[in-house]
Structures are given as C-alpha cells and as structure tokens.
Amino acid sequence: MPLRPSRRLFLGGCGALALTAAGWPARAAGSSRRQLRGVWIASVDHIDWPPAPGLPEDRLRAAFTELLDAAELLGVNAVFVQVRPTADAFWPSPYEPWSQWLTGTQGRDPGWDPLHVLVAAAHARGIAFHAWFNPYRVAQHDDPARLVPHHPARRHPEWTLAYGGRLYYDPGVPAARAFVEQAILDAVARYDLDGVHLDDYFYPYPAGGLPFPDDASFAAYGGTFTDRAAWRRHNVDLLVRELRDLVRAVRPEAAFGISPFGVWRNAATDPRGSATAAFQSYDGLYADSLGWVRDGLLDYVAPQLYWHLGHPQADYAALARWWAERTAGHDTLLWIGQAAYRAGAPGEAAAWQDPAELSRHLDLDAGLPQIGGHVLFSARNLRTDPIGTVARLAADHWRRPALPPLLPRLARGTPPAAPALAAADGTLRIAPGGPPPFRYVLYRLPQGPGGGPQPSTDTLAACLPSADCARPLPLPAGRYTATALDRAGRESRPAAPVEV
Template identity: 55%
Template sequence: MSLRRLAASCLMALLLPLLSLPQAAAAAACTPDPATPKRQFRAMWVASVANIDWPSRSGLSAAAQQAEYRSWLDLAQRRNFNAVVVQIRPTADAFWPSGFEPWSQWLTGTQGGNPGYDPLAFMVAEAHARGLEFHAWFNPYRVANHDDASKLVATHPARQNPSWRFAYGGKLYYNPGIPAVRAFIQDAIMDAVSRYDVDGVHLDDYFYPYPVSGQAIPDSAAFSQYGGGFTNVGDWRRDNVNRLIQELGQRVRTAKPHATFGVSPFGIWRNAGSDPLGSQTSGLQSYDAIYADTRKWVKQGWIDYVTPQLYWHVGFAAADYSVLTAWWSEVVRGTAVQLYIGQAAYRAGASGQEAAWQRPEELSSHLTINRGHPEVLGDVYFSAKDVRDDRIGSITRLVADHYTKPALLPAHGSAAAPAAPSITAAVRGTGGVALSWQGSGGSYAVYRVGGSGPADACAFADARNLLKVTSATSFTDTTASASATYTYYVSALNRTHQESAPSAGKVVTGSGGPFSAVIDGPAAGSAWGTSAFSAQRHGADYRFASPQAVSDPAWFRATIPSAGDYRVEVWYPADPGYNSATPYIVATSTGNRTLTVDQRTGGGQWRLLGTFPLAAGTANVVGVSRWTSATGYVIADAVRITAAG
C-alpha cells in the first residue's frame, strides 16, 4: 500500500466511526462525550481509625459528630460524587451497637463507650437522603494499633480468646489461620450487613500484616494445627485469606442481593519479574508480602468490584500509574467484576512528595488515562480530608475536567429495569422549575433538554443533559434560565441501578424562545456542484459532490451567540443513489466530532445529529465531507442550530 493510500485509510478510520443507534434516534450515530460519562463510581474514603477523617477527634458530642458527618456528605455532593466509603470497623470494634465487638474508641475516646446514638443507622440514612450510596468499610484482621492486650476492654473477644491473636510490628492482629477467627470476623461483619441498609461491603488492603524487617509472623503453631495439606506456609496463608473472601462474599450476596462486595488491595499483585502474569513493575508484591491473591479473587468472581490502590504518579519507574491501570483493566476484562481505581488525593500538593505530585493536573491526568480503558468504571479518593483540603487546586482541577455533570452508578446484576415514571407537574417559579413525578424506582434521574422538540436517544447517551440523581420524587431546577424553553424527562432506577426508559417529556416554556438559526447552503469548493433536481431540497438548491479521499468539506458558517450546548439538525434530499455514509463534521468547543448519515433515506425533513457544546462567535460550525468509502453523491443542503438551554 502506498503511503498516500495508507494515510487516507488511517484518516478514514478516524472520520467514520460507525456506531449503532437506537431506532428512535436520527440516522446519525450517538457519540457519548467522554468528559460527561453517564455511569461512573465516584467516592471518597471516610477513615475513622485514629480519627483521620471522622470524627475529627474522639469524645465529640453526638450533635457535633453528626454535623461533621453531614459536612462530608455535603462535600461529596458539591464534587458530584455519588458514594461514600465509610470505615465502621477500624480495629476489631464497631460504629454500631454490635453484639460481637465493643463500641469503637474513636467515637468516645474509650473503647466500649456508648456514643448515645446509632452512628451507622444515622450515616446510612443521611447518605441515602442525598442520593449517595453507602459502602460499609471493614478492616478484617487488625485488633489494635498497639500490642498490649491488657489495654483492650475486658469483654473484647481478642482479650477473652488469647489464642486468636498475635502481636507483630507493635500491633495486635487476629490470626487468619484459625478457622474460628475466620468465622467470627464474618459474623461480626454480617451483623452490620444484615441489620443496616448498606449498599456495599468494602475491605481495605490489610490482610496478613505488611512485612516488618527482622520479624517473622508468629503463626507456626496455627500452621502446625490447621495447615494440613500445605507444605508451604505462604500457600497456606493465601488460602486462609482466600477462604475469608470467598465465604464472606457468598454471605453478603445471600443476605443483601442488591449490595456489592468489594476489596481495595495494594496496587501491585505480582511483578512480571516474578510471575509472567504480573505487571511491569518492581514494587512490593501483595501476593507474596501480605498473602493477598487479588487476581484470583477477580478471576473466580468472588468479589463484585476491585479498587486497587494505585497511589503512584504517571511515569514512576517502579510502579507507573498508566502501566498498572492497563494491567488491572486486563485482569477484569471478560469477568463480571467492576474496576474502580484508588486515587492518592493525600499526595497531591503534600510536602515531601515527588515533583509530579506538585502538579495540579496529576490526578486529573489519571482520569484522562482511565478514559482509554473502558473497564475502568470509577475512582475512590483517599481520603475525605484531602478532597476537602484541595491542596494546589488538584481536586478543583479534576472536577472541572471530569466531574462537571452528575453520573449514574454502574449497574450490576441482571435485574429488570423499573417502568418509566410519569412527570405529574413542571411549574416555573421564582426559584426555578419545580418538578414532581410518580414512579416505582428506588431513585430517579432527571434530564433537561433545551427546546420543545422531542429528544432523540442521543440526549440520554451520556450525562450532558443529566441534572440530578435523587431518591425523592420531586426536584427544583434552580439553574433554569427564565428566558429558555426546556423539556424535562425523568427515568427510574432500581437498587442495582438498571435504568428505565425516560418518561414522556414535559415542556416548560420560557419568556423568550431559544436561539435558533437555519443556514441554507454551505460554502464549498469547486468540486461541489449545485443542483435543484430534488423536490425534497431545502430552499432553492443544494450542493453535491462525488466521494473522494480529499479534505475539502462543504462548511456551514454560523454565528453562535454564547458558549453552550446546541442541537444540530441537518436537512438533505434523499435518493437511493446517494451516499449511505455521508460524514458530517461538527466543530465543537472540545474538538471536531464526526457522525455519519445515510442520505439514501429520511430526506426532506430535519434530522437530528445530536446536542453539542459550541463556542461563541462566527465560525464554520458544521461541515459535510466527501471523504467516505461508500458510493453515491454526498449532499450538503441546510443546517439548523438551536440553543439547548
């Protein structure tokens, strides 16, 4: 193949992505905007151990604790997050009235001290009232951040059962190799899962303790007693953790079919130098160091999601963020396990961190890399106080680049979607447009489309028109312009986030109609002819050209009054001999978007290409290209551009 033909072939591949389209949509394909994904898990870890995040210190009054927690949820909402992961069992203790373990010392300052209310019930209810998922975070084996068992409350199970625990590295741990311990840990966790309306069960990266130089884990007696069938203590330890993961996952799914079970492991499973299945890294290997065979958990489907802690910057030699993101994407590919990435918000702008972490755009660049891996369905940030502190504006930058719109949570399971709701009222007032609806969903998504025309399927392909996800059956759109006309839609979501079809649209008129302009006839080069042959034409004539691999689009020039979203419609006469894949180019504010239209049918009417962000000013906005591999004339007739609100 000649270089010229090779270049033409490559450009054709870029210009003509042939995407499938629902029948209800126009002939052009939907192209979701990667900056406004429709579904994405967005959360922050709220750590309670050592009062890292919440409560900010032990001994606060119940009212003060509750006010602090509400402020974390307010922060999550401001940043367009849709979930929180809250640590409720940090050191073999409880943030709820447990029949298995004592009240956590991080609440009152005294282990076993009653805080005077039920924190877990409060936290779940407050999160759900804001449309946020609540994932209950448990540390499985850690008993205390010291190694003095006499400091534990007298009724603590680890004190009453000395054989269950060991000291290592200055801390106390439950021994994962003892079957009674494994059963007890599961029972303690399931007490919360069965009694509270949690959306997820989340384990962190602490399994066997991280290695301490010069110290050996004191579990030889347990290995002698329970290690039958294993000649290697490492394999036995991994089997102990495997059993916990597999058994706990089964119990969670049985007790709460809608809840997900996830793990947030250390970011490196094994290095390729040790295992050909490993990543091109050279860091600590969780498989060998803490006996966590996380890859197996994914491949066996024992967990519903995995959130590897990829706390390294792009280009870090030992563990490059981009390398590990690609590796974990490959691991989950072909499984039902969802992949979220653990992000190191605590490193951004912090003193003593590498130069890369002093760049405000470092975290944002991670999410840009994620876009290249469709397996990555979201991110979780450690931790809440670092999201709040927003050092060097890293979180503000990330939100501006990636979280400008809310997002639905990723769906899981196979439950049927609920029926479409119906909007019962849409009233414009001084405070905005007040909506109310009826439906059978557990939550609802509210969409706003500019103008009064029917919305095409592309209007719901991403989150560009999504206003709110709420558990309520009413919502006030305070961002509505008084002069604009809008059409509102509501869809219903079940507990596992399957979405119904949108409701019938409800039009709310404004004091002035939206901007709308018709451009009848483009500017085109000499290769484009002029014809009035078809009675389906718009106006007096239209332009036509034969397909050829050259870049000379016929451009429709328009004056856009202000930057914003605009509906772009096209008019062309149709003929069986015209082109089946005519490329239309829309010059959006974020780059050119190319969509193809079959001009053999559907002519003599306005056909919607979609809604696009356009920049203000006079410019070439829509072009018709003749660079197509299909045969037949390409037609450039008329374009209509209407403000979407």
C-alpha cells in the same frame, strides 16, 4: 424548592437524542453514562471522621455533614466509610465493643447509633453508602490487657497474635475467621448498606523483616499444605469467598469488593505480573487479587494505585493498563483508588506538586474502557486540597453528572417504574410511577421532531436524590424527560417528555 448549589444542572451542549418506544435498556460496565465517583472516609487514627475522640453527637453529625457537603459539591456518588477499624464497632454490635475512635474509650456507649445516622445522611443526598471493614486488625498496640475485659480477643487469646507492635486476629485460625465474618455480617443484616468493602489489610505488612508468628496455627490447621505462603493465601481466599456468599445471602443487591494494594506481582517474578519493581501483595500480604477477579469472587476491585505517572518502580500508567487488561472479559468492575492525600504534601515527589497530576491519571483512564470509576483517599483532602488537585480533577472530569455503576449480576433485575412529569410556570414536577426510587435522572432533549438516537452523556442534565424532587424544580426552558433509578442503579423507561 430551589436546588442546593451542589445539585448542578448541566443543560447546555445538548446533542441529538430522542427516545424509543421501548425505553432505555439497562447498561452495566462500559456505559459512558455510568461512573463510580467515590471517596474513602477513614476513622482509624481520626484520619477523616470522627475528627477527634469523644465529641458529642451534634459535633459528630455536623462533621460528617461537612464531609458530605464537600463530597457532593465535587460530584461524588459513593462514600466508603470505615465502620470497623480495629475489631470494634460504630454500631451497637452484640459481638464487639464500641470503637475507641468514636467515644475515646473502647466499649463506651455513645448513646446513639452512628451507623444508622451516617447511612441515612448519605442516602438523603442520593449517595451510596459502602461500609468499610478491616477484618483482622485488633489494636494499634500489642497489649491485650489494654482491651476492654469483655473483648473477644481477650476471651480467646488463641485467636490472636502480636506482630510489629500491633495485635491481630490470626487469619489461619478458622474460629477467628468465622468470628470476623459473623461480626461483619451483623452490620450487613441490620443496616441499609449499599456495599461491603475490605481494604488491603489481610495478613499484615511485613514489619522489620520479622516473620509473622503463625507457627502454631500452621501446625494445627495447615493440613496437607507444605508451602506456608500458599496456605496463607488459601486462608485469605476463604475469607473473601465465605464473606461474599454471606453478604449475598443476606443483602443480595449490596456490592462486595476489595481495594487491594496496587501491585499483584512484578513481571520479573511472574510473567503475568505488571511492569513494576515494587512490593508484591501476592507474596507480602498473601492477597491473590488477580485470582479473586479470575474466580468471580468480587463485584468490583479498586486497586490502590498510589503512584504518579512515570514512577520508576510503579508507574501509574503501567498499572492502570495492567489492571484494565486483567479485568477485561470478567464481571468484576474496575475502579481505581487515587492518592489525593499525596497531592501537594510536603516531601512528596515533584509530580505530586503539580495540580494536574490526578487529572492526568483520569485522562489516561478515559482511554481504558474497563476502568469504570475512581475512589479518592481520603475525605479530608477534598476540603484541604492544598494545591487545588482535587478541584482540578473534578472540573476536568466530574463536571458533567453521571449515573452510578450497575453490577453486571444485577443488570437483568426488574427496573423501577417510569416516573410521570408535569410542567407549569417554568418548573418541572416529577412523581414516582411506583414506590419512590432512590434517584431520578433528568435529561434535556433537543427541540424539534423526535428521532432515534440513543441515550448519551450529552443530554444527561442531573442525577438527583428523589427527596430533592418532592417539590417542583425550577428549570430553564426546554424539553425534558426523566427516569427513575433504584438503589442497585437500574434505570426505568423514560417518562413522556414535557416542555418547560
């Protein structure tokens, strides 16, 4: 079966590399062969998918396929798909209604299971699927009467608060927090998810200088707290810790992470903060992202560094270095959220009119070994790309293939069995050595007698979904080996090399 054009095989420029009898040990953070290349797919307000409300199943499937096509062509290996945008569901949840962003009408059954279809579509391409949940946002309006009658927010008005024209579950109400966790865990338990992802919304962003109206919950549940800000951070920390534990109990190999607002605190406020003068998530959203890293609550953190290099209040370079320093020595992987949506957009700063801006971000990040990947916001910008910024980033930094990240806590697990290779008539056949793996990694080795060099990106030719290897692969003449990758990213020992 010919490879699809997006299955790019990089077979030139091979450096010296041979295999050792012991095979290749699993490597976690810091391996140059591993990199997260992700994209967010937002459903709220039809930002990315679904593109419009109430579309039939075939149109929705085709639209998601188009997004995956664009992502795959650029070299993306993970998608972060928003499946619970406003206390609703993109799957038949027993806890919350079908999403209005899917059917056009909250509670209307679309007649199929979108989450199952989306996960399967990503996995067929060897792309990891991270389900993205917004914990506390109930509605983009503040009228409970507009919710379906059976909505939990209507059955439990004591859980909700109206603020800034929107409706939220109150993070200070323990029953509300437990319900949110239960609703999310339903998807985690029922679907083959590679990750559980939260964004930057915990307590809402301040609206017009108005205080968040949680006097009643603070009085009822504040306990010994005299500092309401500290109590709010405690509430957010409880959600993060409890959800992490629940996810690991149900799906131990799923990654659990958060993409917080990019500024924790400014150095003028706290000496541990960054050299910035911007909104502070610690104080404004009550999100102690630095504490989550320190306490090991996350598998990864993906701060949204949506500013350009040299920004006067929040310089990308200063923040990238700050996050790299703060994650050093911890098992929390660091991936950076990149503002692809700003590139070429009307009204944005001059830096965002330069097609090389995001590529320069990754140039800088390449010198910071703690940064193990990037996530682009958002998927539609991969296709529109008005000034070619995303294409430039991919050409400069994602041209060569990469293995997916491996969480440090999973690195010591049992890797898959090594595959077996057979070559004939200019093709290579890869057969699994055990249960079919998630991906195969193809390496083109130097000609001549063996040696002892270690694996490197120089010989990494392709990272392919196992389904693409069900038939012989036509390849240029050369000496090849392959490994198997499981869903966690653990790599097998290499197969015995063959000549094609």
